Amino acid sequence: MRTTPPRSGRLVSLTARRRRTAAVAWLFAAPFVVSFGVFGVVPLVSSLGMAFTDLRVTDIRNPFNVDFVGFENFVTVLGDSTFQRALRNTLGFVVFGVPLSLFSALVLAVMLNALGRRLATVFRVGYYTPVVTTIVAVAVVWRIMYQPNGLINSLLATVGIDGPNWLGNPLTALPALTLMAVWRSIGSSMVIFLAGLQAIPTEVKEAAAVDGATTLQSFFRITIPMMTPTILLNAILTTTGFMQFFDEPFVMTNGGPLQSTTSIALYVFNQFQWGNYSVGAAGAYVLFAIISIFAIVQFRFLRQRT
């Protein structure tokens, strides 16, 4: 390990130098450490603390003049029928939306990877556009498309299907929003998948082809295993994003009809709007816990194979 011979005088100066280097390093890191501390750690710790107090709208002039109530807010949140409904909706949204989004993104990425460079760029821009478009503008268009005699139902009518009132029917509203969210999220997953695909050395595939592997075999035996880290990254990013399901119901349905599209993030938002800050904070930490569990499970499940 050590290359210099252990001479006492030199050692002292080395320790001193190391200490000085550490000080300089901290100095350089200080802008980040201080700003992260002030704008990151303090709000985090105080919001966690808030979840265990009875802070309400009437307390904002004296936020420390509140009582410590233990887990009472968490009991309130978990016992609230609206929250339970929001939890079911959010989980349903994630369970159906995330695989659909990842699968479509992977298929698109594989297809784009097979295309020529220039054409691929055109499609990449096209599929990425929804990611950078404002949800408010997109929502207007989608709402028109979902209308009882909008674009989607007109298309269905041409094949003889009498389409439902998508956003007005409690059974179809959540699937309708899921589809829209998938459309919005495909682009970012696709770009990451594409980068992953391009990182696979062509030699490996060529070797497989020489050994007589079919395209399908080489996809499942080479591409997918080599893509596992990328899939893991995308799965975690998409799940985290989908768990915070908020934009679509907020602008499209406001949680209705019959609470069929209400979500945990919307529930938390409403609690803050109503001035129940501590209950809102507790709800946010329940959401945080669920997201963490999902991330840990995905890590365990996908890491084993690499």
Place this chain on the structure above:
Amino acid sequence: MSGTTARRAAIAASVAAVALTSIAACGRSDAGESPGGDATGTVADTATGEIEIWAAAGNGDALRTLGEEFTTENPDVSITVTEIPWGEIITMNQTAVASGTGPDIVMTGADQTASVIAMGGLAPVPDGVMDVDALYPAAIASVTGETGLYSVPWYVETRFLFYRADIAAELGLDAPTTWAELEELSTAYATRPGGEFGFGLPRPIENPAQVIVPFTSQAGGAVADEDGWTFDTPEFVEALEFYQGFFERGESPLSETEATFENGGSPMFISGPWMVGIYEEMIASGAAPEGFTQESVGFVPMPAGSANNNSYIGGGNLGVFASSDNQESSWLFLSWLQEDAQQKKLFDLTGSFPARQESADYQPILDSPVMTVLKEQMPDTVETPSYPSWSQIAEQIGIYAERVAHGELSSQDAAKAIQAEADSVGFGW
């Protein structure tokens, strides 16, 4: 390696210690503290210094114009007005109260005032600023906190019934004046050849509480008394059933629809005076469907239930911010805005209906057909419950009303469920 771990542990421990000390510092020291501002202030004889006003969207110009007039009478004062979107008012006030820096005067919607009072954002109104008896009682209710008055009603608005007068005439029916006639006209509209709906009621995401509260009042009930919320009452159940009936008979759309008032698909609804202007513009610009003219738009006061024909009341209130350092001059300005001349001027500037009852006897108001209906409706209004928790309760009413409208839940069960939710939330003071 072990040194780093030890250091990390030390940092974690100190962070935890800091967090715990701040939690330990918590605790309600004084339960008797009033939620509003401090002791009642006084009114200046002449205004001085700067007065900064946060006006709700659409009212900035009127306040600026009136402010200039005030400045000519009080040359030592300067008034600056900032417009705030309606939806941002609560958030802006929360931030201002938490940081202790805000404007001198804040405007709130009648249904928002209680929340800002609860934050401690508003100073109590000193004696002599407003003549309580001269204003509409429901407007006074909207500025009343747990322990007194915290804002000055500036203008008021109410809702009444819009109906397709031309189609009603074809069907041989007059404007409805009772619930029974309203139901009759609604059914006639919906079942006429080519008819679709009869009476468009606010859907759950459109805050149905704003019609259910008036319906309850029309049935002779109230949703709250001094002790608490009163939803589990025969009158509230009756109101819910009346609401539900229109959905059950398919006369009221349950979801977004292409049927509109102007195309005759949804020929009746409850709304405010601004709708008249919208239709005038639609007709003038040629955007209206053929056959839709000024004569098609009928508007009358609300039809009466068994007790009365009380309607919803809203409006704009002006209050002095609790942490303002120019309260005395601000009160003088608000007091001045209450005077008859300024109330009439406000109507000239924005078309807003004056909060001062006598100011409504103003020729331009009497000459306007829609303002005449508004003026007729104004005495028969029921205040929106003025409690900080109202928006949360209204949301619950919306959730259960939707289930009732879908036929999932009976009105009795919904009333019991809303009562239970409301009891657990309380008034929110």
